[in-house]
Amino acid sequence: MKKLSMILVLLLLVSALFAQDFKVSVGAGAGYEVQNSNNNYDLLLGTVTGTNSTDIGLLNFGVFVDASYVLLSAKYATQLTQGVYNFSTVSPFVTTGSTAVDSGYSFIELAVAAKLPIQITEGLIIFPSIGLGYDINVAATGKDLMTDAQKAELDNLYLNIGVGADLYVSDNVFFRPALNFGYNLTNQPSVVVSGFNYSGYKLDLGLTVGVSF
Numbered sequence: 001m002k003k004l005s006m007i008l009v010l011l012l013l014v015s016a017l018f019a020q021d022f023k024v025s026v027g028a029g030a031g032y033e034v035q036n037s038n039n040n041y042d043l044l045l046g047t048v049t050g051t052n053s054t055d056i057g058l059l060n061f062g063v064f065v066d067a068s069y070v071l072l073s074a075k076y077a078t079q080l081t082q083g084v085y086n087f088s089t090v091s092p093f094v095t096t097g098s099t100a101v102d103s104g105y106s107f108i109e110l111a112v113a114a115k116l117p118i119q120i121t122e123g124l125i126i127f128p129s130i131g132l133g134y135d136i137n138v139a140a141t142g143k144d145l146m147t148d149a150q151k152a153e154l155d156n157l158y159l160n161i162g163v164g165a166d167l168y169v170s171d172n173v174f175f176r177p178a179l180n181f182g183y184n185l186t187n188q189p190s191v192v193v194s195g196f197n198y199s200g201y202k203l204d205l206g207l208t209v210g211v212s213f
């Protein structure tokens with residue numbers, strides 16, 4: 001899945017680079033994102049099954065460079081509220097619950113995407129996008145006590161799929177709301193436990209202001 005996703009995105013990016021009709025725009029803005037990590041487990045021949053997951057909310061600030069068909073972005077994201085750890089056991093007995101997690105995460109988020117601008121009306125352009133994002137952890141509670149392998153697990157590669165719109169308020173200035181979904185391609189612990197199925201994602205809603213040239 002990871003290699004196939006990277007190959008697909010790279011092919012789309014190369015194709016976009018050869019596009020003849022493009023203009024450059026730059027911008028900056030902010031957004032809110034939710035990151036989720038999920039573990040489904042099936043242990044002891046199915047006698048112990050269940051799930052546990054962690055959700056954290058982050059506020060991000062970033063900049064972008066847009067060449068019509070290729071979008072580059074860089075953001076700084078910091079945890080806004082305490083995370084929530086949810087757990088649920090199905091067998092041998094049913095239990096559910098949740099607890100607050102003070103993980104103190106901050107990330108540098110770099111992303112590249114191929115996009116297809118579609119003009120709907122004068123001053124309104126929508127675009128679907130697909131690309132790759134790499135989140136570099138720069139802060140976490142207890143990070144100084146982690147092993148190198150555990151620290152590396154805090155960095156994640158995502159397959160990003162999104163949609164956005166450019167709402168022009170003048171010939172060159174526009175507002176850009178955008179929604180992006182990222183599937184975590186590297187959400188694996190340093191010690192993989194047999195019977196555990198790991199997955200993760202993030203959802204990012206943002207608003208930026210851009211200027212085109």
